[in-house]
Amino acid sequence: MSRAEELRALHAGGPAGGRPLVLPGPWDAASARVFEEAGFPAxxxxxxxxxxxxxxxxxxxxxDEMFAAVTRIVRAVSVPVTADLEAGYGLSPKELVARVLETGAAGLNLEDSDRTHGLRDPREQAERLAAVRAEAGPALFVNARVDTYLQGGTVEEAAARARLYTEAGADCVFPILAPAGDLPRLRAAGIEGPVNFLARPGDPSFAELGRLGATRITFGQGLLLRALAGTREIAAGLLTA
Structure with a gap:
């Protein structure tokens, strides 16, 4: 089984209300090893x-720096790694897929907005995702980020984009910043298959998020921020030691 197939299998439970797949977010090789040693499967x-x-x-x-960082993380662990590659850095689908495969990553996350264009036309983004899927085949797990909540959009707008992206070949959709309470509404609006939820302080338990409709849980930079808070405490203690 390839790493992409392994990652796909970890998502195979779908929105059946079970415990979601929890994917910590390493920011370097050392943190990646810590998460793997703790027992996380991806x-x-x-x-x-x-x-x-x-x-x-x-x-x-x-x-170049992002791909190099991903490569170091992938090489540091034996579990599948999926990489957040923002909006794809302006690379063509062929170039993007080739560079992801060079890192050894099992999947990628692609956003449908960027600093230059804002929120992209959903059909254009679906065409881009379809091209990435055609180029990668089954070799990469594709997570399509939906950025409508960042722009104050509605559940219906997020669901419409998610459906298009799934039809284009995305393995998972990621309505970033969707509140936990919207998960059942997103499901009712026609989102099928795996759904990525961004966990933040104060959210329900992972088990409850699974019951609401989340398939996988990620944290953005949240775990790094918690690690830095601990580092600040260490630094403050050194000053008074």
Whole structure:
């Protein structure tokens, strides 16, 4: 079984109300090893977390640096890694797929908005996703991020985009910043298959999120921020030691 097939199998439970697949977000090789040693079966790199670790603003990481960081993370662990590659760095589907495969990653996350264009036309994004799927075949797990909530959009708008992206070949859809209470509404609006939920402080338990309709849980840069909070405590203690 390839790493992409392994990752796909981990999502195979679907929205049946079971415990979701929890994918921690490593920002470097060391954190990736910690998460693997803890027993997680797969990892999902966060672009914002890697950007912070490399000294960049979110969305400002040069493509070469992002691919290099993903490569180091993949090489550090034996579990499948899916990579957040923002909006694809302007690469053609052929170039993008080739570079992802070079990293050894089992999947990728693609956003439907960027700093230049804002929220993209959903049909154009679906065509891009279809081209990525055609180029990659089964070799990559494709997670299609839906950014309507970032723009104040509705459940219906998010669901419409998600349906298009699934039809285009996405393995999973990711309505980022959707509140937990909207998960049943998104499902009722026609989202089928795996749904990625961004976990934040104060959200329900993972088990409850699964009951509501989430298939997988990711954290963005949240775990890095928690690690940095611990580092600040260490630093403060050193000053008073």
């Amino acid at each position: 990892l999902a790199t966060p672009s914002a977390g890697i950007a912070a670790a490399l000294g960049h603003e979110d969305g400002r990481t040069p493509a």
